[in-house]
Amino acid sequence: MSPEQLRSLLISRIRDVADYPKPGVTFKDITPLLADPLAFTALTDALANRCAEYGATKIVGLEARGFILGAPVAVRAGVGFVPARKAGKLPGPTLGQNYALEYGAAEIEIHADALSAGDRVLVVDDVLATGGTAEASVELVRRAGAQVAGVCVLLELGFLGGRERLAPVLGAVPLDALVRV
């Protein structure tokens, strides 16, 4: 499948929901994509290819939708999966990071011993909106002593400026969106 065919397939399986979860927000619902095995497999394969390209040794997936996308990518790419969870859910000692997102604020945590100095991490999430979540995850990975190899999202909402916000944080680290609107 060409990149353009992949893009068309993926975008055709993302549904717009007006005024959710707040008035004025158009929510990008990926559940139709998850329900289509062809589209979900194509997405998983594309992200697993990025993982190999960037030489990543671990996937960090962001709760909750980043878990759904990131876990099969880790299996397909043959690397470990590290969950970045919303605060208070991990049982061991954690590192945490507060952040704001398009429609609220939150804190994510990873286990303090989940990553080591030799790890190269691919951060996987479904949507890049304001970039608050991605920025927090990059900070967490670096505070855990690992290197960020790349950030990959299914969908970038370009008009919210996440890419511009992340540019100084990422430097030469690639930020890859399979679909941009």
Ligand SMILES: O=P(O)(O)OC[C@H]1O[C@H](OP(=O)(O)OP(=O)(O)O)[C@H](O)[C@@H]1O
């Ligand atoms: O770029 P930002 O403005 O930070 O927004 C992007 C984040 O928002 C959504 O997560 P949400 O916290 O709604 O979590 P969910 O996956 O649990 O639905 C989405 O899955 C991204 O993680």
Ligand SMILES: Nc1ncnc2[nH]cnc12
């Ligand atoms: N508009 C949006 N749709 C889906 N997920 C999001 N995360 C942040 N903004 C979002």
